[in-house]
Amino acid sequence: MIYVVIPIHSRTASFRDPEFQNYHRTLRLPPPATCIGLAGAALGLSAADAQAFFTEGEWEVGIGGSSDGLARDLWKFDDFKTGSIIIREFLYGNRFVLAFGHENEALVERLAAAFRRPHYALSCGSSDSICLVDVAGMRLVQEVEEVVELENCYTDGDIIAESLSLATTDKTVSFSIRTTSIPVAQDLPVRFTYNPKNGTRILRQRRRLSLVRHPVRLPQPIRALQLSDHDPSNRSATPYLPLFPL
Numbered sequence: 001m002i003y004v005v006i007p008i009h010s011r012t013a014s015f016r017d018p019e020f021q022n023y024h025r026t027l028r029l030p031p032p033a034t035c036i037g038l039a040g041a042a043l044g045l046s047a048a049d050a051q052a053f054f055t056e057g058e059w060e061v062g063i064g065g066s067s068d069g070l071a072r073d074l075w076k077f078d079d080f081k082t083g084s085i086i087i088r089e090f091l092y093g094n095r096f097v098l099a100f101g102h103e104n105e106a107l108v109e110r111l112a113a114a115f116r117r118p119h120y121a122l123s124c125g126s127s128d129s130i131c132l133v134d135v136a137g138m139r140l141v142q143e144v145e146e147v148v149e150l151e152n153c154y155t156d157g158d159i160i161a162e163s164l165s166l167a168t169t170d171k172t173v174s175f176s177i178r179t180t181s182i183p184v185a186q187d188l189p190v191r192f193t194y195n196p197k198n199g200t201r202i203l204r205q206r207r208r209l210s211l212v213r214h215p216v217r218l219p220q221p222i223r224a225l226q227l228s229d230h231d232p233s234n235r236s237a238t239p240y241l242p243l244f245p246l
Contacts, residue, residue, distance in 0.1 A: 001060065003101035003141045003225060004112040005241075008038075010131035013067070013124030014090040018189060024075060024088040028211055029063050029154055030124060031188045032246060035098055038131075039111060044119030047201070048194035056191065059246040060101040062225055064153035064238030068093025094124065094131075099141075099225055099241050112138060146221035147240045150212045155222065156244035158185035159210045163219050176217040183210040190246070209244070 015027040015034055030038070040050020075088035102108050115133050124131045160183055177183075191205035224240040 001101045001103055001142070001144070002105050002108050003060070003062075003099045003243075004108050004115070005137075005139050005141055005225065005227070006098045006100075006112075006115050007134035007137040008096050008098065008122070008124075008131045009134060010094045010096075010124045010129055012090050012092050012126070012129045013094045013096075013131070014088055014129060015125045016088075017186075019186075024086060026070070026089040026091060026125070027188075028067070028091070028213060029065055029152075030096060030098070032061060032063070032190045032207065032209075033188070033192075034125060035061060035063060035100075036246070038098070038122055039100065039114070041120040041122050042114035042118040043111070044114075047192075047199070048196075051192065051194070054246050057245060058102060060099075060243045061246040062099035062101075062153070062241035062243050063096070064227075064241050065094065065096030066152045066237040067091040067095070090126075090129070095237075096124070096131075097227065097238055097241065099243070100246075101243065108140065112140065141225055143226075144223050144243065145226050145240070147224045147226070147242075148218045148221050149215065150218065150224075150240060150242060151215045152238045153212055153240070153242055154209045154244075155183075155212055155242040157208055157210065159183055159212070159216070159218060160185065166219050170219075177214070181214050183212045183216060185210045207244070 015030055017025040017027055036050050036054055070091055073088050075086050100111055116135050122131050123129050187206040187208050189203050190207045192201040193204045194201050222242055224242045226240055228239045
């Protein structure tokens with residue numbers, strides 16, 4: 001398996017939480033569906049073709065990063081007769097890092113070339129949240145490590161529930177969270193079915209991921225890419241990037 005690591009930066013970003021409607025809460029990191037969309041825009045593909053490019057079960061992805069803060073904006077309103085007022089959260093000062101991996105090196109190199117010279121403008125959620133690829137920081141990586149320390153990233157599954165379950169059966173197991181902010185597990189959209197006639201989409205598959213913002217020590221090691229040793233200039237505050245199937 002070979003991986004392309006892609007640092008991206010943006011002034012603003014907004015990744016709407018699918019569980020919220022009139023209040024557009026943002027996820028703290030780009031979800032898998034957004035990563036597929038970014039890759040599709042770089043490759044010059046439609047939404048349906050971008051999803052087809054990422055053949056299910058053959059790709060792995062890693063998502064991490066940090067932001068300087070979060071703000072709220074009056075995004076949309078009508079004449080107030082129906083009470084349709086929508087507040088949108090957005091992140092600012094964003095430093096994200098994505099990784100895409102596949103056994104076929106030619107596919108990974110094609111994706112890397114696309115991110116170096118994107119076909120369409122890339123955005124972090126909203127069309128006005130243009131993002132820039134740190135081309136100098138991009139690299140191909142093959143080494144995967146077993147790690148237990150995570151921070152500022154997504155990881156597969158519900159790590160709190162899984163750690164507690166393991167601790168009840170194995171008394172030698174322990175894990176730690178160095179903050180009062182525990183990882184949040186959520187089922188995020190991954191795959192859609194597209195109508196070829198009008199382009200509308202229907203949710204087909206979700207994946208449970210845990211958002212780890214503050215340092216966590218897991219009871220068992222997981223597969224991840226190490227970022228800090230490969231790139232001393234890494235400013236995403238993500239030393240390890242856990243991998244999961246896309």
